[in-house]
């Protein structure tokens with residue numbers, strides 16, 4: 001049976017990347033029923049909004065979206081496409097694998113970890129009090145009445161960090177289920193629970209509790225500052241990391257940096273009712289229409305989608321084909337060549353062709 005997938009073409013280099021990626025995914029032999037929709041600055045010209053309602057409608061029907069990069073229009077007041085999707089479908093888990101591939105420039109070898117970031121709570125919940133506003137002054141007075149020793153100088157801006165039991169329970173459970181499904185051995189919960197006892201401490205207590213339901217998976221706890229050092233010194237020791245929103249945001253870029261940068265990093269936003277897959281990089285608009293940029297991150301996000309759709313055999317074959325092309329280093333885009341001006345670099349579509357040839361055993 002064909003998988004119905006909402007295919008969001010994006011803008012900038014998005015359309016050429018997703019076109020190349022689509023050919024690669026189809027070459028795995030998996031059947032797709034693509035619902036091709038437009039979002040981003042090109043859609044804005046056509047529909048007057050970067051996120052036309054038919055895009056959300058499509059995802060309400062398919063529950064799975066594969067998204068090309070989208071330029072975020074600055075200062076137009078339009079809502080971010082990613083935020084709208086995350087809220088509409090409660091995509092609470094951000095999944096970012098970080099893996100070293102031979103041929104991709106990195107100082108490290110043998111890294112194969114997956115970072116799972118809570119996507120909805122923490123300091124990103126949007127609960128902020130601006131310096132000088134009456135409600136901020138009122139809040140400060142209230143805090144002082146409850147906690148006379150609290151250090152608050154004025155004028156002051158305040159952000160609130162909510163971390164809930166249900167929000168933590170579902171992200172930690174997601175991390176353990178991910179570990180079970182993907183044959184992973186260990187989950188590390190990362191917090192600053194020694195300082196923030198009622199938020200990070202709660203996250204840790206819930207994580208410990210959830211871990212007891214998964215005796216087959218090792219569980220460990222790490223403070224976020226130590227985690228940063230451990231990742232830089234011995235990243236190969238880590239497997240699945242689960243983190244509250246802010247630490248997850250920061251460490252996911254750190255992990256991408258360990259394995260070759262944002263240009264090769266795939267990502268997924270997953271909830272109980274749907275999922276959206278994308279490259280971590282942006283729309284690189286200066287290269288638009290030049291058939292130049294690297295399709296690897298978007299194609300690897302397609303591999304994550306295949307796994308989500310339980311097409312594990314196709315996902316394995318696809319990953320093998322991508323890593324073979326990258327390891328050979330012949331049919332790769334300019335950014336993967338030691339010299340970025342190397343005239344033998346190929347274009348987006350030719351790199352996709354090389355991956356397709358590998359998939360076909362050529």
Ligand code: NAD
Nearest residue numbers: 068069070071072263280281282283284285293294295335
């Ligand atoms: P970017 O990731 O688009 O580009 C930064 C630089 O990285 C580019 O100039 C290019 O040299 C390189 N690069 C990026 N992708 C590449 C690829 N596939 N192959 C080779 N080189 C690549 O970041 P930016 O310039 O800061 O952002 C451009 C636009 O994209 C902004 O509007 C931003 O908001 C948006 N953005 C969207 C997403 C998304 O849709 N998920 C993510 C990040 C940024």
